[in-house]
Amino acid sequence: MVDDGSQDNLKVCLAQISAIWLDRAATLDKVCAYIADAGQQGGDLIAFGEALVPGYPFWVDLTGGAKFNDDEQKQFFAHYVRNAIDIDAGDLDRVCQQAKEHSVAVYLGTIERPQDRTGMSLYCSMVYIDKTGAIESVHRKLMPTFEERLVWSPGDGHGLRTHRLEGFQVGGLNCWENWMPLARAALYGQAENLHVAIWPGSERNTRDITPFLAKEGRSYSMAVSGLMPVREIPSSLPHYERMLEQLGDAKFLANGGSCLAAPNGDWVIEPQVEIEGLFVATIDLERVREERQNFDAAGHYSRPDVTQLTVDRRRQSTLNILD
Numbered sequence: 325m326v327d328d329g330s331q332d333n334l335k336v337c338l339a340q341i342s343a344i345w346l347d348r349a350a351t352l353d354k355v356c357a358y359i360a361d362a363g364q365q366g367g368d369l370i371a372f373g374e375a376l377v378p379g380y381p382f383w384v385d386l387t388g389g390a391k392f393n394d395d396e397q398k399q400f401f402a403h404y405v406r407n408a409i410d411i412d413a414g415d416l417d418r419v420c421q422q423a424k425e426h427s428v429a430v431y432l433g434t435i436e437r438p439q440d441r442t443g444m445s446l447y448c449s450m451v452y453i454d455k456t457g458a459i460e461s462v463h464r465k466l467m468p469t470f471e472e473r474l475v476w477s478p479g480d481g482h483g484l485r486t487h488r489l490e491g492f493q494v495g496g497l498n499c500w501e502n503w504m505p506l507a508r509a510a511l512y513g514q515a516e517n518l519h520v521a522i523w524p525g526s527e528r529n530t531r532d533i534t535p536f537l538a539k540e541g542r543s544y545s546m547a548v549s550g551l552m553p554v555r556e557i558p559s560s561l562p563h564y565e566r567m568l569e570q571l572g573d574a575k576f577l578a579n580g581g582s583c584l585a586a587p588n589g590d591w592v593i594e595p596q597v598e599i600e601g602l603f604v605a606t607i608d609l610e611r612v613r614e615e616r617q618n619f620d621a622a623g624h625y626s627r628p629d630v631t632q633l634t635v636d637r638r639r640q641s642t643l644n645i646l647d
Contacts, residue, residue, distance in 0.1 A: 331490035332609040334518070336544075337362040337370040337428075337602050338593065340525075340582040342551045343379035345558060348407040348415070351377045355432065356422045361602055363426025368455075369489060370602075371431040371520050373550030373582075374499045375448055378407040378435060380524040380550060382577045384471045386570040387563060399562045401475060408437040408446055411462065416451065424457030429489055431496050431548070433522045435476075436462065440641055445477045450498050450522060452487055461485045465498040466507060480640040486514040491609045496520035502533055508541070510635045512622040517543045517587075517612045525550040525578025527595050535589035542615040544592075544607050545585040551600050552577040587615035 339358045344350035355372060362370040374380065383389065383400050391397060409415045416432075423430045429452070436449035448465035463483025468476040484507065486495035495511035495518075502508070502521045511519065519537055523529055530547040538545035554571055557564065571577075576598060584593040584605055592605050619625050 333606050334368045334490055334492050334609075335366055335604060335606045336518075336546060336584065337365065337367040337604050338546065338548045338582045338584065338596075339370055339372045339602055340549055340551055340580045340596055341372065341376070341600055342553060342556055343376050345379040345552065345556060346403060346407050346561060347558070348378040348409065351379065352415075352419065356418055358602060359419070359422040359428055359430060360426055362604075363422075363428045365602075365604055367428050367604065369429045369431070369494065371496075371522060371546065371548040372433055373548055373578075374433040374450075374522040374524045375435050376433045376550050377409060378404070380552070380578065381472065381475045382552065383561075383563075383567060384474050386567045389471060389474045396563060397474075403562060404435065404446065404475065405437055405444060408435040409449070410437055410439065410443065411451075411459065412439050416453070416459065420453055420457040420459065423453045423455065427455045429453065429455050429487075429494075431520050431522065433498065433550070436464065440639065441477070446475060447479050448472070448476050448498055449479070450483065450496055452485075452494075452496070454487065454489075460487055463496070463498070466501055466504065469500045481510070481635050481637045482639040484510045484635055484637060486511055486516045489518070492518045492607075494518040494520060496522065499523050499529075502537060506633055508537070509622070509633050512541055513633065515622070516541065517609065518607070519543050519545050521545070521547045523547060523549040523581065525552060525580050527579055527581030527597050530581035530583055531595050534583050534595075535585040535591070538585035538587055539589040541621060542587045542619055543612060544587060547581065547583050547595075549580045549582045550578050551580045551598075587612050
């Protein structure tokens with residue numbers, strides 16, 4: 325084997341944790357603590373679930389979120405906006421500092437309120453921070469799923485990027501974007517060999533698709549989910565009693581399911597259910613090389629003379645100022 329100076333082994337950390345639901349500051353405290361833990365364990369990459377900061381909008385399904393011009397839904401949305409992430413205002417600065425201090429790259433699921441889209445519309449954004457603490461990409465979810473569309477806006481292709489991390493090329497998608505063949509192909513075409521799928525938290529999603537993505541991409545496939553025990557819903561939230569009434573005897577709004585599959589689809593970490601914690605494994609690029617021998621989706625098994633994908637990575641805006 326030729327030594328090209330790159331690192332074949334990568335230690336990855338799956339942070340399956342609950343948000344301090346709809347509380348940005350407290351949830352960021354928890355995120356920073358887990359980054360420090362990953363660094364102390366020698367981790368190269370830590371990933372967190374979809375929309376973790378400040379949390380997934382579970383209330384929509386529990387409180388009749390489709391009701392038009394409803395005061396209750398306006399109150400929930402306003403609270404969500406107040407606790408969402410404004411990257412330009414420095415809301416992720418301490419996360420970046422932790423990444424730098426501990427030399428750990430980070431994939432973090434956020435709810436973003438970007439100033440380039442008024443600061444009042446919300447995007448489900450997957451933020452990649454490198455080991456130096458620099459934000460390298462902010463991927464806004466292309467299409468919110470079902471009831472998510474009542475609170476999240478459709479994103480764009482600006483964040484469809486992969487990133488060099490030691491010997492690996494890492495990329496990621498939010499939740500049901502992982503079912504979108506062309507979104508996956510956009511990352512395969514950028515030499516992805518470690519795919520990070522982040523989810524709000526459900527084993528029913530991660531158990532089947534994670535090994536499938538590994539086999540399709542002949543890459544490591546890492547699913548990282550949130551966790552949301554019902555007991556952790558803050559009583560201070562608007563309409564707390566109504567939500568509990570709708571939940572009945574349920575113990576979890578999101579039960580996790582974080583897992584990691586090798587390039588042949590075998591489990592490295594099986595789905596972890598109803599457990600909060602940091603799950604750590606070391607992966608080896610040699611296994612990717614072996615599986616690419618007979619199939620490489622964007623390499624020797626592709627036919628660009630027959631089919632090609634065009635990706636528009638311009639950040640979308642309603643305004644084009646010419647001074």
